[in-house]
Amino acid sequence: MAESKETGGILGEAPEAKLPAYNDIVNDPEMEGLSLYEKKALLVNRELDSHGMGKYQWHIFFLCGMGYMIDLLYAQAFGLVEPALKQELGFSTAESGNLFSSFNAGLCAGAFVWGVLVDIIGRQYAFNLTVLITSIFGLCLGAPSNYNGILVLTAFVGFGVGGNIPIDTTITLEFIPQNRRFLLALLSVFQPIGVVVASGIAYGFVPKYACGTGGLGADGEVLTACSQVAAGQPCCDKASNMGWRYLLFTLGAICLFVFFLRFVVFRFQESPKYLLYRGKDEKAVEVLYNVAKFNGRHSTVTMALFEALTEEDSSVGSEGTGRPILGAGPPQREKSFGDKVKIELARYKLLFANPTMARLTILVWITYMFDYWGFSIAGSLLPQILLDKGRAIEVSTATTYRNYVIIYICGIPGVLLGALMYGVPLVGRQWGMVVSSALMGVSLFLFSAINTQASNVGINIMEYFFQSMFNAILYGWTPEAYPAPIRGTACGVASFWGRLFSIVSPLIGAHLLAQSTNGPLYLAGSGVFVCTICIALMPRKYMGAKSY
Numbered sequence: 001m002a003e004s005k006e007t008g009g010i011l012g013e014a015p016e017a018k019l020p021a022y023n024d025i026v027n028d029p030e031m032e033g034l035s036l037y038e039k040k041a042l043l044v045n046r047e048l049d050s051h052g053m054g055k056y057q058w059h060i061f062f063l064c065g066m067g068y069m070i071d072l073l074y075a076q077a078f079g080l081v082e083p084a085l086k087q088e089l090g091f092s093t094a095e096s097g098n099l100f101s102s103f104n105a106g107l108c109a110g111a112f113v114w115g116v117l118v119d120i121i122g123r124q125y126a127f128n129l130t131v132l133i134t135s136i137f138g139l140c141l142g143a144p145s146n147y148n149g150i151l152v153l154t155a156f157v158g159f160g161v162g163g164n165i166p167i168d169t170t171i172t173l174e175f176i177p178q179n180r181r182f183l184l185a186l187l188s189v190f191q192p193i194g195v196v197v198a199s200g201i202a203y204g205f206v207p208k209y210a211c212g213t214g215g216l217g218a219d220g221e222v223l224t225a226c227s228q229v230a231a232g233q234p235c236c237d238k239a240s241n242m243g244w245r246y247l248l249f250t251l252g253a254i255c256l257f258v259f260f261l262r263f264v265v266f267r268f269q270e271s272p273k274y275l276l277y278r279g280k281d282e283k284a285v286e287v288l289y290n291v292a293k294f295n296g297r298h299s300t301v302t303m304a305l306f307e308a309l310t311e312e313d314s315s316v317g318s319e320g321t322g323r324p325i326l327g328a329g330p331p332q333r334e335k336s337f338g339d340k341v342k343i344e345l346a347r348y349k350l351l352f353a354n355p356t357m358a359r360l361t362i363l364v365w366i367t368y369m370f371d372y373w374g375f376s377i378a379g380s381l382l383p384q385i386l387l388d389k390g391r392a393i394e395v396s397t398a399t400t401y402r403n404y405v406i407i408y409i410c411g412i413p414g415v416l417l418g419a420l421m422y423g424v425p426l427v428g429r430q431w432g433m434v435v436s437s438a439l440m441g442v443s444l445f446l447f448s449a450i451n452t453q454a455s456n457v458g459i460n461i462m463e464y465f466f467q468s469m470f471n472a473i474l475y476g477w478t479p480e481a482y483p484a485p486i487r488g489t490a491c492g493v494a495s496f497w498g499r500l501f502s503i504v505s506p507l508i509g510a511h512l513l514a515q516s517t518n519g520p521l522y523l524a525g526s527g528v529f530v531c532t533i534c535i536a537l538m539p540r541k542y543m544g545a546k547s548y
Contacts, residue, residue, distance in 0.1 A: 031309075034548075039309045040276050040284075041484065041548040047288055047301045049177045054295030059266050060175050061183060064168035066258045068187050069194035070134060071164050073251055074157060076198040078103055080404070081244035084206055088241045089147045090224065097510030098151060101503045104376065106155035108499035110162020115492005118167050119347070119485065122278075123174070123271045126167050126488075131259040134160030138252030142245035145238055162499060166491035169479045173487070173547060174271040175291070181547070182422035184476030185415065192411030192468055197254075199404040202247050209243030211236035273484035273548070277347075281306045350486040351493075356539050360481060361490070365497045367534040371437075371474065372498030373527035375467055377509040377520050378444065407460045414468030421473060422544070429477045429543045430535060436470035437532040444525035448518035470531070481542040 031039050051057065082096050091098075110130070118126040137156040144150050169184055176183055211223040226235035262268065269291055275284035285303055292299040352358040414436075421432030443463035447456075482490040505523070512519030 036309060037277050037485065038483070038548045040281070040306055041273055043301055043305060043309075044272050044276070044284070044288065045178055045547070047292075047299060048175060049179070050300070051292065051295050051297060052177055053180055054291075054297070056269075056291045056294045057176050057180075060172060060268075061187070063258075063262055063266060063268075064172045065187050065190035066261070067131065067164035067168040068190040069197070070131065070255055070258065071161055071194065072191040073194040073198050073254065074103065074134075074138070074161055076195040076408070077202070077247060077251055078154070080198065080202040080206065081247060084210055084241060084244040085147075085150070087211060087223065088236045088238065089145075089150075090226075091147050093514045094511055095147075097507040098147075099154060100376070100506035100510075102151040102154045103158040104499055104502035104506065106158020106160075107162035108158075108496055108503060110159040111166060111492050111495035111499050112162075113159075113492075114163025114488075115166040115495060116489050118163070118170060118488035118492070119274070122274050123167065123171050123488075124268055126163060127171060127268055128259065128263050130160050130163040130167060131255055131262060132160070135252055135255035135259050138255050139249065141252065142248040162495070163492070165475055166488055166495050169475055170484075170488045170491060171268075171271060173479045174273050174484060178547065181476070181480060181544075182419045184480065185419040185422060185472040186476075188418065188468065188472035188475055189412055189415040191471070192408050192415065192464070195408035195411065196405055198247070198251065199408055201250050202243075203402060203405060205246040205250075206243035209241070209246060211241045271484070277485040347485045348489070350483060351490060356541070360539055360542055363534045363538050364478060364481070364490075364494050367474065367531050368494040368498035369501045370527040370530040370534075371471065373501045373505045374440070374444070374524040374531070375471070375528075376502035376505045377524035377527075378463065378467070403457050403460075406457060407464055410461045411464045411468035414465040415472040418469040418472035419476075421469075422476075429473050430538060430540060433470055433473050433477075433535045434532055436466045436473070437528055437535060440466035440470055441525045441528035441532065444521050444528065448521040477543070480544070480547050483548045 030042065034042065048057075053061075078099055082099055085091075085099070086093070086096055114126050114130055134157055137153050137160065141150065141153045141157060144153065169187065172187060173181065173184055223234060223236040226237050229235045269287045270283065272284040272287045275281070275287065282303060285299070285301055285306070288299040288301050350357070351361045418432060418436065421427055422429060424432070440463060443459055443466060447459040447463065478491050478494060479487050505527070509520035509523055512523060
């Protein structure tokens, strides 16, 4: 679409020479077979494509990336503080799984609730509320001195964090140009950054402010919880074990800073595609005008263009039949309550609109289930496994935390390789995911067979590299596969199934860890191989298709 240098206002018509003619829109061959909503979304795509990666798009990319960072900021933090928590509070190794399951229960609820809500109340509210909730409960998380209190606050932190990835990928996709969708995978680069930040802060706080020196008393004995020793005996109390609390307070402050950036510094515009399928065409035109102005351009989309469009047989309904139409503009808002309910139901049916879409949805769900199964066990228990193996070969706690930082920095090139796969012929999204998930599973099995400091670190680097690559492509591709009216719900429900499996897997993994160091590794690796099979079976037509 040609760039417009003039405009006649937000909702009015720009000079005729600068806008697509009526006949050009109605007779456009790319419009054939599209629903009324899809035709309008196509105009939005063309307008945003003409902007390229403007200032607004880059602001969205980095602010949504911070949501990704927060996701693994806490996922990593709980694995890092668990040994110090267990030492101070005295719960068993088997009970340590409750911490991760509490977090995952919150993530599970958050993924479902925010995923569904983002398609109902809009992207704007969800974008800000998720981070606000995370920051409030995150700041409170270091205060309790009992395990149950920590578990409750952990669940609420998880509820806020759980909506980040479904919401942030949806928002990013709906504002970036179609030829820059590799940036969806690149969002995941913020996850290893979150892990590195959490590990770096933990490296500075946890070993330094731990019970005794690295958890040892004056005579070299391991200090235990005060509830487990006689009065007056040396023990691990709150005052001598503040490191994990300092870590959690710092993470809460980081989340509050992100909320400040999102809500105060940058004013997010509601997604035009959300507004379109809600029948708010005038507001969608206004958003495009504001985005163009922010980018130093002029929008060429006006209400006159939307009104020039006609519905096709493939629409959700038509005026002639009296059925509600998705994206019908003002007439949609004037429908009866019953018709509005039908519109909502029609949206959810899009998940299973035809056999191919049904196959896609089911395979996506299974992939998320076992992906989260695998990396939840790895993320929650690998720090403890690495610590246990390190102690067995006399590696200090401080060195172990340093190793965490080294391992997780290597997730960054994994994400970059995943984003690169978007443009590789004959590989692309699908085979990039197949190969990376298979190698992630292999690395988990290899880790069970070795125990030297160099090999422990090396195999962990391999595992996290391919985990980062796989998840970068998976999270970036999922919103691409679904239309905007159901996009948030599709991503949220997929994440919900994954989070649901994340509740169970750390519990099983923790029980296996109490019996065998390698048990959780076999459990995680087997789950990842299920992902490999599911990705290979997915319909190829949804890999990189045009996004509406």
